[in-house]
Amino acid sequence: MIRIGLIREGKIPSDNRVALTPAQCKWIHKNSGDVQIVVQSSPQRCFTDKEYRQAGVEVKEDVNDCDILFGIKEVPVSMLIPGKTYLFFSHTRKKQPYNQALFRAMMNHQITLIDYECLEHEDGQRIIGFGFFAGVVGAHNGMMAWGKRSGAYDLVRVCEQKSFHELIHTYFGLRIPAIKIVVTGSGRVAHGILEIMNLMGVHEVEPDEYLQRQYTYPVYTQLKGGDLYQHRSSGAYNRAHFHEQPEEYTGKFLPYARETDVLMNGIYWDKNIPRLFEAQDIRESSFRIQTIADITDDAHGSVPINLGDQTIADPVYGVDRRTLQKTAPYLPGSIDVMAVGNLPNELPRDASRYFGEQLIKYILEDLVKRNGSGVIQRATMLDKGKLTPHFDYLSDYAGV
Incomplete structure (x- = not known):
């Protein structure tokens, strides 16, 4: 036994x-x-x-x-x-x-330590984890933050709902303005984000159309590895090689930062992987993003203005575009960042x-x-x- x-x-x-x-x-x-x-x-x-x-x-x-x-x-x-x-x-x-x-x-x-994070299929895909619900809660909180900044709508807190099923019912009648949202990643976190995008009635568009067009309704585009990174010399993207030699790649996200209101970040990151952008980029007037839900939550990681964790009770802070210092959320001249390490607890x-x-x-x-x-x-x-x-x-x- x-x-x-x-x-x-x-x-x-x-x-x-x-x-x-x-x-x-x-x-x-x-x-x-x-x-x-x-x-x-x-x-x-x-x-x-x-x-x-x-x-x-x-x-x-x-x-x-x-x-x-x-x-x-x-x-x-x-x-x-x-x-x-x-x-x-x-x-x-x-x-x-x-x-x-x-x-x-x-x-x-x-x-003897067996780490859940290291349980992987033969192809390197994680077997178990809470990523899907991190994506669900993080996407909701990101949209909640944008609603508070814009005044366009008011979303409830996830932690006040008894279940995912109950949360879904709070979206009935929700009207989101014609904003543009980027979702990064392709794993469980991204799947959770996409679930919320679809439940909220946000329409998916292809990356190239997203960059070229404006819309009269809310849209999102999903950016995976090849949309985010390219080899420094060849300009190509190979998934296996990227994970072996990420330092040989450079990021190609910035054009999306100029066309995006809300960033939902669900990509894996470590110190050798290029960031989506650099902190000083947010000082540029062309940097349009106002709200970032950094769901994978690496401090100073793929989102360099992630200045550390908040809590479930207080999930959002601001980052001043000029000084790059932490501020209260929803202030003029700042970008709102949602960064919480235990999102599935909601x-x-x-x-x-x-x-x-x-x-x-x-x-x-x-x-x-x-x-x-x-x-x-x-x-x-x-x-x-x-x-x-x-x-x-x-x-x-x-x-x-």
Whole structure:
């Protein structure tokens, strides 16, 4: 019997999402005789202890007897249980300095770490994640911010709705003026953004038409890799080569900045990938963008005027076009930026249900049977406290 524990989230601010819902735990118990789910009691979780107990799941404080522990956000060092196998988003694969102490503590505690972010299909596509609902919430918040700046309409807060279904009903009768919106990316985040664009009645147009025409109704265009980057010498774009040698490419986004009111950013970024634009570009009078929803939320990343996270309670700030300093939102002479690191927390039950479905479908069986799955091996950053070969590049970060 394999015992899986759903741990209480300890990071501040607290996260209320879960890896498996009560109904999913009940399904696992019914369909897998060799797995038992245990839930660590939590007052913050979007599904209550009572809901898990009603689904036949044991709820208790001590999960030391579990073999595998599922979390969502980083586990505080003080809450780590030595020798266990953990699955959570560690935010260490890019050598994030703020989690270096956590990574080294896991090594000292001989922990096996399987990072959700590293669970990928053979072609490199992420298997599980909250990206779709990050896109949904981020797109809504971006449109909410533009409505507040323009005074054209007033959208409700997502976090005040009980479900995605309830949120959709708030769009009935919504009239959006003839604005132009760019959506960047092609993954789960972008799919969530597109869902909101379509629900709000924003029409899709091709990138070339978007640059050449003005419209009497709201439109968006989706920009993928080849629309955003080109090789410095050949001018071409090859996806595989771009991901191997991104420093050989340059960005080609600026023409869109001159034709866009709202930017919905859903692209992956790391330090070697060109930014969409440079911070000083916003000083130009031709830079038309007024609202940016930086849903992938890399501070000073693909959106260089992302000056850091806001909160769900206060998701938007301004950036002064002249000084590039943070201001209050919606001021003349500023650009509004929506940047929040835990957007799916605004729809936690829907987001958790979606996440758990993917976890059950693609990961759980291989994890429990320990059958040497390549997917799980490639996502295992630490094996009993030791760096695995796939993550040798972290040796300096890990201090080995």
